[in-house]
Amino acid sequence: MYKLIELQTGVCSAQGFFADGISAGLKANSAKDMAFIYSKKECEIASVFTTNKMTAAPIRHFRAKGEFKTNFVLINAKNANAMTGKAGVSDINTILKTLPTNIINPVMSSTGVIGVRLPQEKIIAGAKLFDLSKKEPNAAASAIMTTDSFSKQKAFRVELEDGSSFSIGAMAKGAGMINPAMATMLCFITTDAKVTKEEMQEILDEVTLTTFNAASVDGDTSTNDTVMLLSNGLSDVYDRDAFKVALERIMLFLAREMVRDGEGATKLVTYRVTGAKDDREAEIVAKALSNSLLVKTALYGEDPNWGRIASTVGASGVEADEERLSISFNDLCVYNKGRLLFDETMEEEASQIMKLDAFSISCDLGLGSGEFTSFGCDLGYEYVKINADYRT
Amino acid sequence: MYKLIELQTGVCSAQGFFADGISAGLKANSAKDMAFIYSKKECEIASVFTTNKMTAAPIRHFRAKGEFKTNFVLINAKNANAMTGKAGVSDINTILKTLPTNIINPVMSSTGVIGVRLPQEKIIAGAKLFDLSKKEPNAAASAIMTTDSFSKQKAFRVELEDGSSFSIGAMAKGAGMINPAMATMLCFITTDAKVTKEEMQEILDEVTLTTFNAASVDGDTSTNDTVMLLSNGLSDVYDRDAFKVALERIMLFLAREMVRDGEGATKLVTYRVTGAKDDREAEIVAKALSNSLLVKTALYGEDPNWGRIASTVGASGVEADEERLSISFNDLCVYNKGRLLFDETMEEEASQIMKLDAFSISCDLGLGSGEFTSFGCDLGYEYVKINADYRT
Numbered sequence: 001m002y003k004l005i006e007l008q009t010g011v012c013s014a015q016g017f018f019a020d021g022i023s024a025g026l027k028a029n030s031a032k033d034m035a036f037i038y039s040k041k042e043c044e045i046a047s048v049f050t051t052n053k054m055t056a057a058p059i060r061h062f063r064a065k066g067e068f069k070t071n072f073v074l075i076n077a078k079n080a081n082a083m084t085g086k087a088g089v090s091d092i093n094t095i096l097k098t099l100p101t102n103i104i105n106p107v108m109s110s111t112g113v114i115g116v117r118l119p120q121e122k123i124i125a126g127a128k129l130f131d132l133s134k135k136e137p138n139a140a141a142s143a144i145m146t147t148d149s150f151s152k153q154k155a156f157r158v159e160l161e162d163g164s165s166f167s168i169g170a171m172a173k174g175a176g177m178i179n180p181a182m183a184t185m186l187c188f189i190t191t192d193a194k195v196t197k198e199e200m201q202e203i204l205d206e207v208t209l210t211t212f213n214a215a216s217v218d219g220d221t222s223t224n225d226t227v228m229l230l231s232n233g234l235s236d237v238y239d240r241d242a243f244k245v246a247l248e249r250i251m252l253f254l255a256r257e258m259v260r261d262g263e264g265a266t267k268l269v270t271y272r273v274t275g276a277k278d279d280r281e282a283e284i285v286a287k288a289l290s291n292s293l294l295v296k297t298a299l300y301g302e303d304p305n306w307g308r309i310a311s312t313v314g315a316s317g318v319e320a321d322e323e324r325l326s327i328s329f330n331d332l333c334v335y336n337k338g339r340l341l342f343d344e345t346m347e348e349e350a351s352q353i354m355k356l357d358a359f360s361i362s363c364d365l366g367l368g369s370g371e372f373t374s375f376g377c378d379l380g381y382e383y384v385k386i387n388a389d390y391r392t
Numbered sequence: 393m394y395k396l397i398e399l400q401t402g403v404c405s406a407q408g409f410f411a412d413g414i415s416a417g418l419k420a421n422s423a424k425d426m427a428f429i430y431s432k433k434e435c436e437i438a439s440v441f442t443t444n445k446m447t448a449a450p451i452r453h454f455r456a457k458g459e460f461k462t463n464f465v466l467i468n469a470k471n472a473n474a475m476t477g478k479a480g481v482s483d484i485n486t487i488l489k490t491l492p493t494n495i496i497n498p499v500m501s502s503t504g505v506i507g508v509r510l511p512q513e514k515i516i517a518g519a520k521l522f523d524l525s526k527k528e529p530n531a532a533a534s535a536i537m538t539t540d541s542f543s544k545q546k547a548f549r550v551e552l553e554d555g556s557s558f559s560i561g562a563m564a565k566g567a568g569m570i571n572p573a574m575a576t577m578l579c580f581i582t583t584d585a586k587v588t589k590e591e592m593q594e595i596l597d598e599v600t601l602t603t604f605n606a607a608s609v610d611g612d613t614s615t616n617d618t619v620m621l622l623s624n625g626l627s628d629v630y631d632r633d634a635f636k637v638a639l640e641r642i643m644l645f646l647a648r649e650m651v652r653d654g655e656g657a658t659k660l661v662t663y664r665v666t667g668a669k670d671d672r673e674a675e676i677v678a679k680a681l682s683n684s685l686l687v688k689t690a691l692y693g694e695d696p697n698w699g700r701i702a703s704t705v706g707a708s709g710v711e712a713d714e715e716r717l718s719i720s721f722n723d724l725c726v727y728n729k730g731r732l733l734f735d736e737t738m739e740e741e742a743s744q745i746m747k748l749d750a751f752s753i754s755c756d757l758g759l760g761s762g763e764f765t766s767f768g769c770d771l772g773y774e775y776v777k778i779n780a781d782y783r784t
Contacts, residue, residue, distance in 0.1 A: 054706030054714050083702050083714055085730040114699025115732060223703050293685075293771075294779070301780030307506025310475050311615050314446030322446050322475055338477040340507060379685075380780065381773050387686070388693030388772065 002242035003159040004249065010137030013155035013169030014192035015234040016040040020134040021143025024126025026078040026112075026119065032143035034126040035075045037188055042069040042104055043230040044197040046204040048212075050225035057081040057088025058108045059226065064089070070105040073188060073228065075144050076123055077173075078112040082223035091118045098124045100132075109226050111146055111173060111186055141171040144186060147386060148174040152257045154250045158193075158242045166193035166235035168243070170250050174258040185212065187227045187254060192235040193243055203244050204229050211251035214374045215259045216290040227251075259375045260358075264382030267299055268375065270360040276370030281318040283372040285363065288316035290376025299378035304350030306334045306342065313363055324366030329353045337366060394634035395551040396641065402529030402545035405561030406584035407626040408432040412526040413535025416518025418470040418504075418511065424535035426518045427467045429580055434461040434496055435622040438593040440600050442617035449473040449480025450500045451618065456481070457497065464491065464498040465580060465620065467536050468515055469565075471504040474615035483510045490516045492524075501618050503538055503565060503578055533563040536578060539778060540566040544649045546642045550585075550634045558585035558627035560635070562642050566650040577604065579619045579646060584627040585635055595636050596621050603643035606766040607651045608682040619643075651767045652750075656774030659691055660767065662752040668762030673710035675764040677755065680708035682768025691770035696742030698726045698734065705755055716758030721745045729758060 007013045017039050021032040045068075049059045058081055074096070081088045095118070096106045110118070141151035155169030172187035195203075204227065212227060229247075260268040271289045276282035289295055292312045298305040306327050313320050323338040329350050334342055342350075353359050399405045409431050413424040437460075441451045450473055466488070473480045487510070488498045502510070533543035547561030564579035587595075596619065604619060621639075652660040663681045668674035681687055684704045690697040698719050705712050715730040721742050726734055734742075745751050 051709075052703060052706040053710075053712040054702050054717075080699075083699060083727070084732070085714060114703060115727070115734065117732070223706060297776055297779035300776065303780070307472075307475060310446050311444060311506060314444040314615060317443075318445075320445040322477060325446075335475070335507070340476070340509070342507065379776065381776055384689055384692065384771065384773055384776060387689035388695070 001161045002239060004156045004246055005159060007155040007157055007167065007169065009169060010141055010153035010155055011037055011169045011171050011188055011190045012135040012137045013157070014167040014190045014232070016192060016232050017190045018132055018135055019140040020131060020136040021139035022126060022129045024076070024122050026076060026122060032139060033077045034123065035140040035143040036130050037073045037140065037190060037230065038132045039071045039190070039230060039232045041232040041234055042071045043232045044069060044200060046197065046201040046229040048204060048208050048227040050222060052223045052225070054083060054223045056110065056224040057084050057092060058110050059224070061089045061092045062107050065105065068105045070107055072099065072103040072106040073109060073230070074106060074127060075109045075186065075188070077144055077146050079110060079116055079118050080112045080114050080224050081110040081118050083115040084117055087117060091120055095120060095123050095127070099127060109186055109228070111144065111224055114223060137169070137171065144171065144173045146173060147263055149261055152254050152261070154253045156246045156250065158239070158246045160237065160239050160242060164237040166191060166237045168193065168246050168250060170254060172254040172258060174261045185225050185258060187212065189227070189229040189247070189250065191229070191231045192233065193231055194233045194236050194238040195231050195243060199240065200229055200231055203247060207244065207248045207251050210373070211248065211255040214286070214372070215255040216287065216374065216376050256375055259377050262377040263386045264380050265377030266380065267378045268358040269299060269377065271374045271376060272360055272362040273365070273373070274362070274371045275364040275366045275368060277319050277368045278370040279372060280370070282370040284318050285313055285316050285365070286372040286374035288312050289361065289363070290374045293379065296376070296379035299354065300380040302351060302354040304329055304334065304347060304354055309361060309363065310335065313365070319367060320365055321367070326364040326366065328362040330359050393553045394631060396638055397549045397551060399547040399549055399559065399561065401527070401561060402533055402547055403429055403561045403563050403580055403582045404527040404529045405547035405549070406559040406582045406624070408584060408624050409582045410524055410527055411532040412523060412528040413531035414518060414521045416468070416514050418468060418514060424531060425469045426515065427532040427535035428522050429465045429532065429582060429622065430524045431463045431582070431622060431624045433624040433626055434463045435624045436461060436589040436592060438589065438596040438621040440596060440619040442614055444615045446475060446615045448502060448616040449476050449484060450502050451616070453481045453484045454499050460497045462497040462499055464495045465501060465622070466498060466519060467501045467578065469503055469536055469538050471502060471508055471510055472506050472616050473502040473510050475507040476509055479509060483512055487512060487515050487519070491519060501578055501620070503536065503616055506615060529561070529563065536563065536565045538565060539655055541653055544646050544653070546645045548638045548642065550631070550638050552629065552631050552634060556629040558583060558629040560585065560638050560642060562646060564646040564650060566653045577617050577650060579604065581619070581621040581639070581642065583621070583623045584625065585623055586625045586628050586630040587623050587635060591632065592621055592623055595639060599636065599640045599643050602765070603640065603647040606678070606764070607647040608679065608766065608768050648767055651769050654769040655778045656772050657769030658772065659770045660750040661691060661769065663766045663768060664752055664754040665757070665765070666754070666763045667757040667759055669711050669760045670762040671764055672762070674762040676710050677705055677708050677757070678764040678766035680704050681753065681755070682766045685771065688768070688771035691746065692772040694743060694746040696721055696726065696739060696746055701753060701755065702727065705757070711759060712757055713759070718756040718758065720754040722751050
């Protein structure tokens, strides 16, 4: 048995972790644009990075280090340091060399425009403003934002039956397209749980599949996507089940917050796909639904257009049959195994559901026991405005 | 040697073909909404249908007939007869039984809203208005339109060296989302060439890959997509090379017209991908580019955001390397194998290219000899308006 107690202290929740955000002049109006996470003890790291082949320089820099522990992550917004080749990695080395000597094996994480070299001098000057004794998780979470409209944090203290405890805290920035170049997500998670690197990586991989990898704003995979989990072990406490549940709660919350804050999004929709031939086919359908322009624009129009749902299921490439398919909006079944149920009364009921800020669309394929749940948002004028008109 | 002479007579260009469009009261304001194609001699048919598993009733009806020749195609707009199960097919049989006795093995093709039974009485009454001696290709091409803003036709007379000739003519409706349910394309091609069914199908399959299957408005595959090629052999003339070239010219023209007339589209962009590991990988990249929301919104904003192109190439899943990739807008190379060329002067030049109604974006992956060309359009406010606000 264990208990999760929610904390409001983000990435500074676990013992020995410090963080802050400052302005280095990368964003306009002196907004915070650089953050650090520092641990007084070196950390094991688990990580998940983008599958994009045009991997950004900070990820290539991280990977080139091989096996290592660190006590410091430097994060900047406004510039992704992507498509910058070897120079991008050498810029990181130059910047990290200027950090104080008590910093061990520092790594960097960047988000912003693609194809422009980092403004080295500004970042080096910014890093000199860092005070490693600060615990300002809100400032750090704000500094890493780009087109996000609110910052995203979540933390728990995990109390075990014997009264011992450890903590996990996280901050993330959303899957909006960055100013102006991509759909980037960054997430940093800190913990003082006494977990091994291998087990932490295994759990992180598993939880990522049903949280960040189930969330879609626009179906694009950026050059910089990063989830980093840092453990300094300072609590000397660990319980695998409790750790996994807490991590899952945190990552699921952040994934949903990212979608809810998707560019121009007004609705958070949960797509529950069941009855597929297997889980993999359910995942394909769930992701096809959350990525479909047909579906996204119907959501924005608050139009219970179940035909677009059916057509998207059919177009996804998996085994499907209209005589076995059922479709529901929340608990309202609008199409049932070949029976056209939709009349004016039902349309009115379904329209009311679609006016909600959050609701679910369920598709039962009626073929097997495969299931998957994904998260998506609508696509409206604001999305086009943010992504087409950013220069004006 | 052969010569292609362009004709303005659409699907009535080949000998023995008749067509017209009439109003059956399916569209508002007495707009034309039903069309027929009639041949005085029975035709061999080649066809390509949607890969959507929720196949519409007219396609299931067609397939259930097995091997057959026909002299009549009945087409209606406003109702797709999709997700209508067995009733959808039986509705077609009821309608087709009311046609005159000189009509042999008639088939039907539908486009419009999903999940609503056909208005049988209106369609039966409409079919009684058909005059099979009419050659009104423009009326037929208008009747099959839904959200298209112009009708799409193309025809050639093919003259061989010995002075003999045959003709091919076509009409199509565009890949906009239909009122309101899907991205549907229909294309009907008629010819009097003396071609066998097998050879006609083989050529149609091959040409479809680089024309209709290379065109994207929104990346959705509808329940009704249909390309039908009817040959009555009345010219007694045939030449494989000339036939294939003429068919390719017609289908390429119509595919590009569909994209140009994509809902809300203001630009037609040709994506030329070269240097991929193989043709299949080039195709994946070309289609990823024409479907990417990141790229589409940048096009709409007339923003030469090459970073989004690079990121989309990297995210497509194929082998790619930033040190080998080159990207050009028309003939202007903006990124060359790891070299950041983009400065203010180049940005100004690239912006001018993006203001054009039509231009190309080329990506050379620098890895092999695989290549593919696709066609796409931009995505702006009008697309959202058409697909979200259609009820208002």
